[in-house]
Amino acid sequence: MYHADLDKYSYFRPKIPEGFAIGWLDKEHSYNQGEVPSNFLDRLWNFCYDPPVFFLGFHECPFCDNPPFGLPASHNGQEITLGSGDMWVFGNNGRYYVAPNLIYHYVAAHHYCPPEEFIEAVMHSPLPGSDEYKKYLVDCGLEYT
Numbered sequence: 001m002y003h004a005d006l007d008k009y010s011y012f013r014p015k016i017p018e019g020f021a022i023g024w025l026d027k028e029h030s031y032n033q034g035e036v037p038s039n040f041l042d043r044l045w046n047f048c049y050d051p052p053v054f055f056l057g058f059h060e061c062p063f064c065d066n067p068p069f070g071l072p073a074s075h076n077g078q079e080i081t082l083g084s085g086d087m088w089v090f091g092n093n094g095r096y097y098v099a100p101n102l103i104y105h106y107v108a109a110h111h112y113c114p115p116e117e118f119i120e121a122v123m124h125s126p127l128p129g130s131d132e133y134k135k136y137l138v139d140c141g142l143e144y145t
Contacts, residue, residue, distance in 0.1 A: 002026040005115050009098045018095040022118045023103035027062045034113035043122050045075040048101040050128035051085030052137050058083035063110050071105055090136045091121035
């Protein structure tokens with residue numbers, strides 16, 4: 001499913017309207033490529049590793065030849081399968097951002113460079129599992145365990 005970066009996010013019709021889609025890429029649309037800060041992938045991994053929303057089934061990487069059903073990924077000794085989760089990140093600007101957890105693969109393997117405001121949010125958002133992160137999710141209408 002494609003959404004341009006910073007399109008309004010409304011899939012769950014959350015309570016807080018300032019949600020924006022990031023990283024919903026496909027082959028039919030070009031995307032920004034470039035370098036990200038050196039520690040960005042470390043922070044991004046935390047959100048992709050523990051997304052608050054999972055779906056049945058998997059999205060495949062549209063840029064890989066013969067992608068597996070459920071894309072395995074590893075980072076610093078942790079392993080996950082990407083493609084069935086939506087990660088949420090909270091910015092200092094009162095906005096939140098929702099991306100497929102495939103975004104980790106897009107950045108690492110396909111040089112996707114998300115918008116700067118999303119990069120800043122990833123670098124400064126409370127991390128999944130923290131009380132502050134859980135409160136943000138509840139404020140948006142999601143339950144988080």
